[in-house]
Amino acid sequence: MRLVKPAVFAVALAPFLWLVFRGLTGRLSVNPIEDITLTTGIWALRWLLVTLAITPVRRLTGWQRIIQYRRMFGLFAFFYATLHLLTYVVLDQGLAFEFILPDIVKRPYITAGMTAFTLMVPLAVTSTKGWIRRLGRKWQLLHRLVYISAAAACLHFLWKVKVAIGEPVYYAAILGSLLAFRVLWRFRPNAGARSATARVSAS
Amino acid sequence: MLIVRRPDIRSSEITGEQLYVRRREFMRLAGGAALAAAAGPLAAACGADGLAAAGEGGTQMALAGIKPKVVTTDEKWNTFEEITSYNNFYEFGTGKDDPARYAGRLKTSPWKVKIDGHCAKPAEYLLEDLIKPFQLEERVYRLRCVEAWSMVIPWVGIPLSSILKRAEPTAKATFVEFTTLLRPSEMPGQNQGSLRWPYTEGLRMDEAMHPLTIMAVGLYGKTLMNQNGAPMRLVVPWKYGFKSIKSIVRIRFVDKMPTTAWSEATPSEYGFYSNVNPEVDHPRWTQARERRIGEFSRRPTLMFNGYGDQVASLYAGMDLKKYY
Helix, strand or coil: CCCHHHHHHHHHHHHHHHHHHHHHCCCCCCCHHHHHHHHHHHHHHHHHHHHHHHHHHHHHHCCHHHHHHHHHHHHHHHHHHHHHHHHHHHHHCCCCHHHHHHHHHHCHHHHHHHHHHHHHHHHHHCCCHHHHHHHCHHHHHHHCHHHHHHHHHHHHHHHHCCCCCCHHHHHHHHHHHHHHHHHHHHCCCCCCCCCCCCCCCCC | CCCCCCCCCCHHHCCCHHHHHHHHHHHHHHHHHHHHHHHCCHHHHHCCCCCCCCCCCCCCCECCCCEEEEECCCCCCCCHHHHHHCCCCHHHCCCCCHHHHHHHHCCCCCCEEEEEECECCCEEEEHHHHHCCCCCEEEEEEEECCCCEEEEEEEEEEEHHHHHHHCCECCCCCEEEEEECCCCCCCHHHHCCCCCCCCEEEEEHHHHHCCCCEEEEEECCEECCHHHCCCCEEECCCECHHHCCCCEEEEEEECCCCCCHHHHHCCCCCCCCCECCCCCCECCECCCEEEECCCCCCEECCHHHHCHHHHHHHHCCCCCCCCC
């Protein structure tokens, strides 16, 4: 098991390394800034959804130790989201804040993206053991912001594409199921009687 | 000689050879047309070298007798690789690399084009017959995509007005409607529900007859690649790229403003006119700046994509915020 964590770390970092490799070896498209934007954005969303999938997987399989990877996935989501934002601000817009600030206010998809990112900041900051101890019960409460962040991220994706088909819809559907699982789990029959670790059928 | 062979161009310089299977067939057809043209009186009238063909599968067909730089710009041209690897052509998928990847299997020969509607001489043409009577021209145009990127592209084509006049449109013809091929078996994107298929576009009659509007059949002196809208596509340089409809099979003279694919999909975002206009934003993003492919920083977008001197008069007195 000692090797699992480094392996998970390597997997989560791989899309970034692959992007760097493609960039250095001329394997990006003729619009490389767009490639970097899309790649970092999609992986931010993917790791965010993986983070949100940990609890359902744990509940359904009873595999308790999976929880120890949740923080890493969450921080990787934040890592890719930060790269995504920096790509937009620095590479794409060239730090032209006279364009960036109106964009954030006027363009719903950018407003949603900024919302998703901003909400991740306090979660990343308070992800350390010290903060978890210090915040106690409030930590749980605070970290529910991740639901809003993920919803905003899905909206950001949906609103960006020219016609809403395929990918953004799938991602929104995955988020929808992950959130629906939580609601169903809370209101499952015998919710009080059975322990949270009990195996349940997939129904 | 009509057939121009260019064996010096290796297929590897251009793209995968599977894309060129169709060219063999086209060549056979173009060759047949060449013989017919050489034999008939048409040959003298049309200069004969409208369409030309190059070698067997793997080489691109060179077009002969192109009048160079009829319209050009001192800006740097985008490379052939840039123009043919980064495309919006939803018939082959919504990714920028989907057209280059999947368009190869589209058969563009034989290619028939129907011209009908309000005109005295409706007809169906084989592509080579439609193009043959006219002088091919090189037109180096800026292309501005509605997604805020742009390129400079050396098209080869003929003024659309030449084709339209040949059909003798009547006074009732106030708009022209264009239709792309519908062939889901070779256009995988048409099996997705992204847009209404077949793709249609339209121009007002005066826009269609404007000397800048061309029907392109080539790029960099050779026939069009499928991902760029082979074998024949519209190019309207002062409008956003999606107006320049690709792989056209029908041209119809109509008396009402035709519905167009994008304005039907999202009427609030894509209007009929869709003139490049830095002052009218797309509802979801700004149109004030663009990224020229190959450049790092964004550059300001020009009114009518820089063709205002030639086309602004078409829209005199019109509220371009309303008629976006």
